Amino acid sequence: MSMLRGFLVLTVFFIAGEVLRVLLALPVSGGVIGMILLTLLLMVKGSISDSLAGASQALISVLVLLIMPGVVGVFFVADEFAGQWLAVGIALVLGTLLSVLTTLWLMRRFSGQEVDGHD
Amino acid sequence: MTELSNRFQELLELLSVSPVLAIALTFGAFFAGNRLFEGLNRPAWLPPILISSMLVSAAIAILAIDYGDYREGAQWLSVLLGPATVxxxxxxxxxxxxxxxxxxxxxxxxxxxxxxxxxxxxxxxxxxxxxxxxxxxxxxxxxxxxxxxxxxxxxxxxxxxxxxxxxxxxxxxxxxxxxxxxxxxxxxxxxxxxxxxxxxxxxxxxxxxxxxxxxxxxxxxxxxxxxxxxxxxxxxxxxxxxx
Incomplete structure (x- = not known):
């Protein structure tokens, strides 16, 4: 029962996100707006109820179930994007190599400064 | 023989109208995928979501279910995606x-x-x-x-x-x-x-x-x-x- 209460909170925040998205014509999905609102509220409150923590954990643990129908589609769109798969593959592999390299390099640079500084 | 295959066809049509088959396939593949992942010693190059999705794809290909029909049935699960994002x-x-x-x-x-x-x-x-x-x-x-x-x-x-x-x-x-x-x-x-x-x-x-x-x-x-x-x-x- 208490988990359902947490689920209600999540659903209400999602609806609030959708309301803001439509009324303010925001280009961001209602889920993300609801998530930002929830994070901000929790930070202001400084604590979280067991029911909300439980419901969130339960939903996150079955996320794979919720996104699977979309992933299955990738095996059925081969024809739709024929001739572009080489571009997709190279963009993904090379792009990820470059972005990992950039991230590690930047992080090392800035965390190195922190050690030299006051920390 | 044709009688039986007609009935089988009828059964598939019946099941593909209702979302129950799509949901059962997705749940089944979810558990089987997690099990296979553990059984294979948790390989980093083969995450459970990929295993599960390949299982569903294989199942709907074998049962000759249209991907659009599967997707429509599985929409019921996607409803939870909004609250899950929150x-x-x-x-x-x-x-x-x-x-x-x-x-x-x-x-x-x-x-x-x-x-x-x-x-x-x-x-x-x-x-x-x-x-x-x-x-x-x-x-x-x-x-x-x-x-x-x-x-x-x-x-x-x-x-x-x-x-x-x-x-x-x-x-x-x-x-x-x-x-x-x-x-x-x-x-x-x-x-x-x-x-x-x-x-x-x-x-x-x-x-x-x-x-x-x-x-x-x-x-x-x-x-x-x-x-x-x-x-x-x-x-x-x-x-x-x-x-």
Whole structure:
């Protein structure tokens, strides 16, 4: 029962996100707006109820179930994007190599400064 | 014989009208995928979501179910995706105190790195002549799936293509962080975790938890912040550049 209460909170925040998205014509999905609102509220409150923590954990643990129908589609769109798969593959592999390299390099640079500084 | 095959046809039509078959297939593949993943000693290059999805694809191919029909039935599960996206705010709040420990690299690096993660891929694909729909599907490649679905729908990309890109990105990010961290001699679990979560979303975060709880916590933080930042910046960038 208490988990359902947490689920209600999540659903209400999602609806609030959708309301803001439509009324303010925001280009961001209602889920993300609801998530930002929830994070901000929790930070202001400084604590979280067991029911909300439980419901969130339960939903996150079955996320794979919720996104699977979309992933299955990738095996059925081969024809739709024929001739572009080489571009997709190279963009993904090379792009990820470059972005990992950039991230590690930047992080090392800035965390190195922190050690030299006051920390 | 034809009588029996007619009845079988009738049965399949009956089941494909109701969402029950699609939901049972998805649940079954979810559990079987997790089991196979454990049985194979948790290979980083073959995440459970990929195993489960291949099982569903094989099943609907064998049963001659149309993907559109499966998708329609499974929509019932997708209804939960909105509240599940909101739920990601909870671990983000719980990891937020780590920002204080490493605020400088996070504040200076994350916006740049998250932007570049999208820019590199979109630029390479654009140079190789990919269509606008493909570019919109590749842009959220480092964002965790529930948020990325929202972004792709906003940008007008293909959710299926985006999901494939997400999987490959997650696996590649895990591989490259291992490889490059060794070359750059980076051993700080906080940096490794952030890099894994930022570039490799949930797949990278799962790998970070294998490195230890600190790397896992920072990966969760990196994943959450990257998701929010990208969700806010990409639609804006796409509308400005007019892709």
């Amino acid at each position: 739920a990601l705010g909870v671990p983000l709040y719980q990891q937020m105190h780590h920002i204080r420990a490493l605020w400088r690299p996070i504040v200076f690096t994350l916006p740049v790195a998250a932007t570049l993660a999208a820019v590199y891929a979109v630029l390479i694909a654009a140079l190789m002549g990919a269509s606008p729909e493909v570019l919109a599907s590749l842009a959220p490649k480092s964002v965790t799936a529930p948020i990325a679905i929202g972004i792709t729908e906003q940008l007008g990309g293909s959710v299926s293509l985006m999901m494939g890109g997400l999987l490959i990105t997650g696996i590649m990010a895990t591989l490259f962080v291992d490889l490059l961290a060794r070359r750059l001699s980076i051993t700080d679990p906080r940096i490794l975790g952030l890099a894994l979560g930022l570039n490799g979303h949930a797949i990278g975060t799962a790998r970070a938890f294998e490195l230890g709880p600190t790397a896992g916590a920072f990966a969760s933080l990196g994943m959450g912040l990257t998701g929010i930042f990208t969700a806010l910046i990409l639609p804006l960038a796409f509308s400005l550049t007019g892709i």
